[in-house]
Amino acid sequence: MQLFRAGATSVLLLKINGQYHAYQGRCPHQGAALVDGDLDDGLLTCPAHRWQFDATNGRGVNPESARLKCFPVHVVERKVLVEVELGGVNAEPEP
């Protein structure tokens, strides 16, 4: 697991069985950093209060009502690209 920043958005990048997955970096419960959690057998567990998510699709396991925001991932010429909407952040350098 690795955490990246894109503007104000933190992105958790996971590689499971050769497939990359990207999710919001903060837990939807109270915002703990998911990169500090556990990833075991496709199950991502938050370090704070142990909420659990299916790491292959972001769906909540415990509780089932929880869900991680997913970001599309593309592998192009051995580079991993994650689509993140920057929402109000200017991605272009200021003149």
Ligand code: FES
């Ligand atoms: S902050 Fe993740 S379970 Fe509470």
